[in-house]
Amino acid sequence: MTAEVAVINKSAVAIAADSAVTITSIHGDNRHPEKIFNTANKVFALSKYAPVGIMVYNAMELGGVPWETLVKVYRQHLGQAKFDHLDDYADDFFKFLCNNETLFNEEQIKDVLSTAIRKFFLTLSNDIDSQTKAIEEFNKQIKKLEKADYADSFDESDTRLSREYKSLVDKAANFVFESSIIENLKTEYRRLTALAITKKIHFDSYSGVVITGFGEKEVFPKLAEYRTDLVIFNKVRKIKQQIYKQNHRSFGKVMSFAQDDITRTILEGINPNYAEEIRISAYVLLNILPEVIIDGIAEFDRDQKKHYKSVSQNASLAAVKLFLEWMDRERQEKHTFQIERAIQFMPFSELAEVAELFIRLTQIRQRLSFDSETVGGPIDVAVISKADGFIWVKRKFYFSKELNYAFFGKYLDNSDEGT
Numbered sequence: 001m002t003a004e005v006a007v008i009n010k011s012a013v014a015i016a017a018d019s020a021v022t023i024t025s026i027h028g029d030n031r032h033p034e035k036i037f038n039t040a041n042k043v044f045a046l047s048k049y050a051p052v053g054i055m056v057y058n059a060m061e062l063g064g065v066p067w068e069t070l071v072k073v074y075r076q077h078l079g080q081a082k083f084d085h086l087d088d089y090a091d092d093f094f095k096f097l098c099n100n101e102t103l104f105n106e107e108q109i110k111d112v113l114s115t116a117i118r119k120f121f122l123t124l125s126n127d128i129d130s131q132t133k134a135i136e137e138f139n140k141q142i143k144k145l146e147k148a149d150y151a152d153s154f155d156e157s158d159t160r161l162s163r164e165y166k167s168l169v170d171k172a173a174n175f176v177f178e179s180s181i182i183e184n185l186k187t188e189y190r191r192l193t194a195l196a197i198t199k200k201i202h203f204d205s206y207s208g209v210v211i212t213g214f215g216e217k218e219v220f221p222k223l224a225e226y227r228t229d230l231v232i233f234n235k236v237r238k239i240k241q242q243i244y245k246q247n248h249r250s251f252g253k254v255m256s257f258a259q260d261d262i263t264r265t266i267l268e269g270i271n272p273n274y275a276e277e278i279r280i281s282a283y284v285l286l287n288i289l290p291e292v293i294i295d296g297i298a299e300f301d302r303d304q305k306k307h308y309k310s311v312s313q314n315a316s317l318a319a320v321k322l323f324l325e326w327m328d329r330e331r332q333e334k335h336t337f338q339i340e341r342a343i344q345f346m347p348f349s350e351l352a353e354v355a356e357l358f359i360r361l362t363q364i365r366q367r368l369s370f371d372s373e374t375v376g377g378p379i380d381v382a383v384i385s386k387a388d389g390f391i392w393v394k395r396k397f398y399f400s401k402e403l404n405y406a407f408f409g410k411y412l413d414n415s416d417e418g419t
Contacts, residue, residue, distance in 0.1 A: 001020075001022060001058075001258060001259050001374035001375065002017065002018055002020060002021070002040075002042060002057045002058070002258045002259065002374070002375060003017070003018050003256070003257075003258055003259045003260070003262075003263075003358075003359050003362040003363075003375040004016065004017040004018075004042065004043075004055050004057050004210065004256070004257040004258055004359075005017075005254065005255065005256045005257070005263060005355050005358045005359060006055075006210065006212055006223055006253075006254070006255045006257075006355070007252070007253075007254050007255075007343060007346075007351050007354050007355045007358075008212075008221055008223065008244070008246060008252065008253040008254075008255070008343075009246065009250075009251075009252045009253075009343055009344050009345070009346060009351065010220050010221075010246050010247075010248070010250060010344070011347075011348070011385060011386075012221065012348050012351055012383050012384060012385035012386075013053075013212050013213065013221040013223065013351075013383070013384050014348070014351035014352045014354070014355040014381065014382070014383045014384075014393075015043055015053055015055055015210075015212060015355060015381070015382055015383075015384070016043070016352075016355035016356050016358070016359050016379055016380065016381045016382075017042040017043045017055055017057070017359065017379070017380055018038075018042075018359050018362075018363065018375045018376060018377055018378075018379055019038050019039055019040050019041070019042070019376070019377030019378050019379070019380065019396060020036055020037070020038050020040065020373070020374055020375055020376040020377050021036070021037050021039075021040035021060055022034050022035070022036050022372070022374050023035045023036075023037070034372060036372065036373065036374060036376070037377075038376045038377025038378070039377060039396070039398065040060060040377075041068050041380070041396075042055055042056050042057060042060075042380065043055050043380045043381075043382055043395075044056075044068070044071045044072070044075075045075070045382075045390040046071065046074070046075060046078075046089060046093065046211065046213070047075060047078055047082070047089070047390075048075060048080075049079075049080045049082065049389075050082045050083075050089070050213070050214075050216075050389070051213045051214045051384050051385060051386060051388075051389040051390055052086065052089050052211065052212070052213035052214070052384070052390070053211075053212055053213055053382055053384050053390050054071055054093075054209065054210065054211050054212075055209075055210040055212075055257070056071075056207055056208065056209055056210075057207070057208040057210075057257050057258040058205075058206055058207055058208050058258060059205045059206060059207040059229070060207070061207070062097070062207055062228060062229075062231065062236070063103070063104045063108060063109060063112050063230070063231040064108055064111070064112050065103055065104065067207065067209075069103075070097060070103065073100075073103065074093055074096050074097070077096060078092070082215075082216050083215055083216065084215045084216050084217040084218075085215035085217060085218060085222075086211065086212070086213060086214065086215045086218060086222040086223075086224060087215075087222075087224065088215060089211060089213075089215070090211045090224050090226070093211070094226075094228075094236045094238060097231065097236050098231070098234050098235050098236050099234060104231045109231055109232060110164075110165075110168055112230065112231075113165075113168065113197075113230060113232055114168055114171070114172055116203050116205065116229065116230060117168070117169060117172040117193055117196075118172045118175055118176055119203065119204055119205070120193070120196055120203060121172060121173060121175075121176040121177065121189075122176055124137055124138075124141065125176050125177060128177065128181060129181075130181060131180070131181050131182070131183065131185070134177070134181050134182060134185055134188075135185065135188065138185065138188040138189055138192050139188065141192050141196075142188070142191055142192050142195060145192070145195035145196060145199045145201070146195065148195075148199040148200050148201065149199065149200045150198055150199055150200065151198060151199060151200050151237050151238065151239050152238050152239060152240060153235050153236075153238075154198040154199075154233075154235065154237070155198075158194075158197070158198045158233055158235075159191075159194040159195060159197075159198055160194070161190060161193075161194050166186075166190055169189065169190050169193045170186065170190075172193075173189050197230070197232060197237070198237075200239050202227055202229065202239070203229045203230070205229060206227045206228065206229040207227070207228050207229065208225065208226070208227055208241075208257055208258060209225070209226045209227070209228060209238075210223065210224070210225050210226075210257055211223070211224050211226075212224070212384065213384045213390070214384070214385075214386050219386065220245065220246035220247055220248070220250070221245075221246050221384065221386075222243070222244065222245040222246070223242075223243070223244045223245075223255065224240065224242075224243050224244075225240070225241040225242050225243075225257065226238045226239065226240055226241060227239050227241055250344070251337070251340040251341055251343070251344045252339070252340045252341070252342065252343020252344040252345075252346065253340060253343070254267055254339065254340070254343065254354075254358070256358065259362060259374070259375055261273060261362075262358070262361050262362040262365050263358045263361075263362065266339070266358070266361070267335060267336050267339055268331050268335055268336060269331055269334065269335035270331065279324060282320045282323065282324070283317065283320055286316040286317070286319065286320050287313055287316060287317065289316065290308075290309055290312030290313050290315075290316055291309055291313070293312075294308050294309050294312065348383045348385060348388075348391075349393075351383060352381050352382075352383050352393040352394075355381055356379050356381045356393075356394065359375070359379045360379065362375045363375050363376055377396075378394075378396040379394060380392075380394060380395050380396060381393040381394040381395075382395075
C-alpha cells in the first residue's frame with residue numbers, strides 16, 4: 001500500500017508520495033510474510049523540459065519492468081518534444097510502452113500473462129469442486145464480462161486468441177484446476193480468459209498511474225489517473241479512472257490515491273469507513289424500529305399491522321435518506337468546501353506543504369495502530385507550474401550529493417541518469 005496526493009489550484013499542482021513498498025511472496029497456496037522497504041521512488045518528472053509529472057502506486061512494475069525504468073527510458077526518448085495537451089503526453093507514453101520490444105519481449109509478456117491468468121483462475125477455484133460447478137461458474141463469469149466495456153484500445157478482435165496463447169491458457173487452467181473438473185471445457189475457460197484480458201476488470205497486481213501538469217496550450221493544470229496491469233497484443237491494458245481539470249471558475253482540489261482514508265477524514269470531517277457504518281446502521285435500525293413497535297400493538301390485526309409496517313418503514317427510509325443528504329451538505333459546506341477555498345489561493349510553497357502534510361498524517365495514523373506501516377519513509381514532494389515547470393521541493397537520494405556532482409551536472413544533457 002502507499003499514500004499519494006495531488007493538491008491543485010489554478011496556478012499549480014503539488015504532488016507528494018511516501019516511500020514504502022510492500023513485498024509479499026506467494027507460492028501456491030502459501031502466502032509468505034510481508035517485507036516493507038521505505039526507499040521506493042513513486043514521483044517522477046515525465047519530461048525534463050515540459051511541466052508534466054507522474055506518480056505510480058500499488059504494483060511498482062509493469063510487465064516485470066520497474067516503473068522507474070519505464071519512465072526514465074521514455075523521458076530519454078521524449079527529449080525536448082512537447083505536446084499541446086496533457087492527454088497527448090499520456091497517449092504518447094503508453095504508445096511508447098506498447099511498441100517497445102526492448103522493454104517487453106515476447107517471452108517476458110507470456111510469463112507475466114501466465115501468472116496473471118493463474119491468479120485469476122485462483123479467484124474462481126474456491127467455488128469450483130466439480131465439472132458441473134465449473135460449467136456454471138465459467139458461464140456466469142462469461143455472461144458478466146460480455147456485458148462489460150472493453151479496456152482502452154481493446155475490442156472484440158483481441159478476444160480471438162492465437163494458438164500460442166491458447167496453449168498458455170490451457171497450462172494455467174491445468175495448474176489451478178483438477179484435470180477431471182475442466183475436461184472438455186477448453187472453449188469455456190479460453191473464452192473467459194480472453195474476456196478477462198480485454199475487458200474493464202482489474203487483476204490483483206495492477207499499477208495506478210497518475211499523470212498531471214500542463215500541455216503547451218493548457219493554462220490550468222490537469223490530472224489523469226489510469227490503472228494498468230498487462231502489456232499484451234502490442235498494447236498496454238489500461239483503464240482510465242478519472243480526469244480532473246481546473247478552469248477559471250475552479251476552487252482548489254485535493255485528490256488522494258491508494259490509501260486515502262486519512263486524507264478523506266480531513267477533507268470530509270469524518271472517517272469514511274465510520275461514515276459508511278453510520279449510513280448502514282441508520283437504514284437497518286430505522287427499518288426494524290417500526291416493525292418492533294407495531295408488533296406490540298395488540299389492537300391491530302394482521303392486515304393492519306402489515307399496512308402500518310409498510311407505511312412506517314417507507315417513512316423511516318425516506319427520513320434516513322433526508323438525514324444523510326443533510327449530513328452530506330454539512331460535510332461539503334463546513335469541511336470540504338472551506339479547505340478547497342483556502343487551497344484556491346495558496347502559493348506554490350504552501351501547496352507543497354499541504355501535500356506533504358496529508359502524507360505525514362497518514363503515516364502518523366498508521367503508527368498509532370497495530371497495522372503494518374505500509375505508508376512510511378521519506379516523503380517526496382514536487383510542484384508543477386506553467387512557468388517554472390517540474391520543481392522538486394523534497395526528494396530523497398540513495399547517494400551523497402557531495403560525492404556526485406557529475407550526476408547533477410549532466411541532468412540536462414542527452415543521457416537520462418538524473419531524477
